[in-house]
Amino acid sequence: MPAPEINDLMDIWAAQALKHDDHPPFADYQDLYSTVDVTPLADVPWQSFTASFQGERPDGEVPPWMDGQYDIWFRDPLSVVRNMVGNPDFDGEFDYTPFWEFEPSGERRLQDFFSGNWAWSQVVSRVFCAPFVLISHFGLEQHF
Amino acid sequence: MFVPVILGSDKTTVSVATGNNEYYPLYASIGNIHNNVRRAHRNSVVLIAFLAIPKSKFEFNFIAFT
Secondary structure: OOHHHHHHHHHHHHHHHHOOOOOOOOOOHHHHHHHHHOOOOOOOOEEEEEEEOOOOOOOOOOOHHHHOEEEEEEEOHHHHHHHHHHOHHHOOOEOOOOOOOEOOOOOEOOOOHHHOHHHHHHHOOHHHHHHHHHHHHHHHHHHO | OOOOEEEEEOOOOEEEOOOOEEEEEEEEEEOOEOHHHHHOOOOOOEEEEEEEOOOOOOOOOOOOOO
16 A cells, blocks of 8 residues: 555544544554564574484394484574564563462462462572561561 | 473374375473463464474384484
8 A cells, every 4th residue: 555545544544533532553654664664573484404313223124214314394492482572462461470379268379370389499499588488477477 | 581481292293295294293382471372372372393203114112212
């Protein structure tokens, strides 16, 4: 769509949206172009390499898979993960630190990955935390 | 930031073109994303590799490729 038509479209959209106290997704064609230009998410390209068995071959008949060449296709995992972390779609549905969550009954609530024991134990040192747990526990008892 | 990587594969094989080559798909996700989002897909589980499947016509002890 040519730039002037994008402008026309956004003007019409703005006029319609105004009724609902809303605004169009882009102000004009420049706004649209610059939004497209700064979009960081792109598909991570596929790469491949060939692997073959490097171990010792048995005496006698060698099984065919030991001589075979195998293609392995992959995408750079670091880029894929970086894209996921940077994806604004996950805003508000994304944890940054492990946490413990409790029901009003006091029962531990386990739901997302970061509420579990494994994530907690990766990040939190028991030695470092023990005094704070004691302090907060003591504080709670005083409170009640 | 702490970003735990979750990998998963599937016994379902993927055939490419003629069907002579079969691959195991390998998926990746990260632990930070909430479970309900991961279940709803939305790019939170991404295909990151096709692993080749060496074929054998004999029964072997599983040493090298397991």
